[in-house]
Amino acid sequence: MKLESITLHHISMPLVAPFETSFGRETDRECILVIIKSEGLIGYGECVPSRDPGYNYETTGTAMHILKDFIVPLILGTDVKDAADFQERVSRIRGHHLAKAGVEMALWDLLGKRAGKSLHELFGGVREKVEVGVSLGIQESAQSLVRTAAHFVKQGYARVKIKIKPGRDVEDASAVRQAFPNLRLQVDANSAYSLNDMQTLKPLDKLNLLLIEQPLFEDDIWDHHKMQEQFETPICLDESIVSPRHARYAIEMKACRVINIKAARVGGLSQAVMVHDLCLENKLPVWCGGMLETGVGRASNLALASLPNFVLPGDVSASDRYYARDITNERFVLNADSTIDVPGGAGLGVTINEKALKDFTLLELSFVAKS
Numbered sequence: 001m002k003l004e005s006i007t008l009h010h011i012s013m014p015l016v017a018p019f020e021t022s023f024g025r026e027t028d029r030e031c032i033l034v035i036i037k038s039e040g041l042i043g044y045g046e047c048v049p050s051r052d053p054g055y056n057y058e059t060t061g062t063a064m065h066i067l068k069d070f071i072v073p074l075i076l077g078t079d080v081k082d083a084a085d086f087q088e089r090v091s092r093i094r095g096h097h098l099a100k101a102g103v104e105m106a107l108w109d110l111l112g113k114r115a116g117k118s119l120h121e122l123f124g125g126v127r128e129k130v131e132v133g134v135s136l137g138i139q140e141s142a143q144s145l146v147r148t149a150a151h152f153v154k155q156g157y158a159r160v161k162i163k164i165k166p167g168r169d170v171e172d173a174s175a176v177r178q179a180f181p182n183l184r185l186q187v188d189a190n191s192a193y194s195l196n197d198m199q200t201l202k203p204l205d206k207l208n209l210l211l212i213e214q215p216l217f218e219d220d221i222w223d224h225h226k227m228q229e230q231f232e233t234p235i236c237l238d239e240s241i242v243s244p245r246h247a248r249y250a251i252e253m254k255a256c257r258v259i260n261i262k263a264a265r266v267g268g269l270s271q272a273v274m275v276h277d278l279c280l281e282n283k284l285p286v287w288c289g290g291m292l293e294t295g296v297g298r299a300s301n302l303a304l305a306s307l308p309n310f311v312l313p314g315d316v317s318a319s320d321r322y323y324a325r326d327i328t329n330e331r332f333v334l335n336a337d338s339t340i341d342v343p344g345g346a347g348l349g350v351t352i353n354e355k356a357l358k359d360f361t362l363l364e365l366s367f368v369a370k371s
């Protein structure tokens with residue numbers, strides 16, 4: 001596919017409610033929409049870093065820099081055959097996986113549109129709707145957390161994840177467990193603890209949690225192994241798994257029993273499929289993580305989550321849980337059985353609301369190939 005133009009929209013969208021994690025609080029979600037034109041088709045991709053380097057080292061600023069100064073010059077005006085070809089071209093750019101993944105997503109959208117197939121079909125997905133849950137940020141108090149959880153349980157979410165941080169962990173999780181004895185419940189620490197905190201966290205092991213997500217530092221795969229040895233509850237890695245190789249390290253070190261797959265974190269959808277396949281071979285269940293995506297990234301997550309080893313509910317909630325107004329014309333809704341339908345249209349299967357995109361755009365950069 002000859003890539004004729006690439007446009008980057010740095011956008012900011014108001015969240016319906018602030019989202020607070022152990023690394024900070026967001027009221028507006030920033031990301032970068034990548035638009036690639038090729039042979040009469042338009043492909044969309046979403047780069048998911050936020051404004052601040054809290055989740056990992058990337059930000060919308062670093063992603064803009066890597067995109068415009070390194071990735072775009074490597075591919076603009078050239079014939080990119082597929083995702084593998086793209087990965088080969090950007091292989092000398094170290095790290096910056098969120099930046100790379102947004103471009104790979106746009107390429108998949110183009111590949112699907114050209115073939116008249118959805119990403120779900122291209123990936124060999126096995127389900128038309130995927131089980132989902134909701135990820136709740138840290139609330140003012142344990143009581144308000146219980147009220148927030150009740151609100152989403154009432155809407156039909158059959159699995160709830162709560163964010164924890166030092167000082168807001170066992171008490172918060174216990175309160176939700178007490179209010180909902182049978183709820184599928186899990187916690188996410190976003191790397192806020194170290195092995196010195198094991199005694200503090202130990203009571204979590206008695207709350208019948210589905211999993212404990214990323215309790216320790218991103219580069220501490222081995223410490224997660226030590227923690228898993230002391231806990232009955234499965235440890236799930238998010239931040240630590242930045243490539244298929246890291247998934248292998250975690251499996252070989254017995255550092256976790258579950259992996260959260262985010263295509264962005266591992267450098268693209270092609271890499272996410274590789275992590276999925278490796279986990280399937282090693283009998284490690286996976287689920288699809290989320291980064292408060294717009295409708296574009298949500299469509300991508302749903303397609304990925306239709307693969308066979310995504311056996312745990314994903315962090316892919318309905319559009320109205322995040323945004324009153326989105327940049328896609330399509331909105332994703334929660335079905336009565338706590339699932340969301342996988343898009344069936346060609347490529348990602350979403351269309352862009354140009355007016356909304358314009359209203360949310362902070363900065364737009366366009367690059368056109370010399371013909």
Ligand code: OSB
Pocket residue numbers: 055134135188190238289290291292293315316317
């Ligand atoms: O750790 O899973 C995470 C959002 C931003 C950054 C990191 C994470 C999250 C979430 C939200 O938990 C998941 C969602 O999109 O609903």
Ligand code: MG
Pocket residue numbers: 188190213214238239260289
């Ligand atoms: Mg996480």
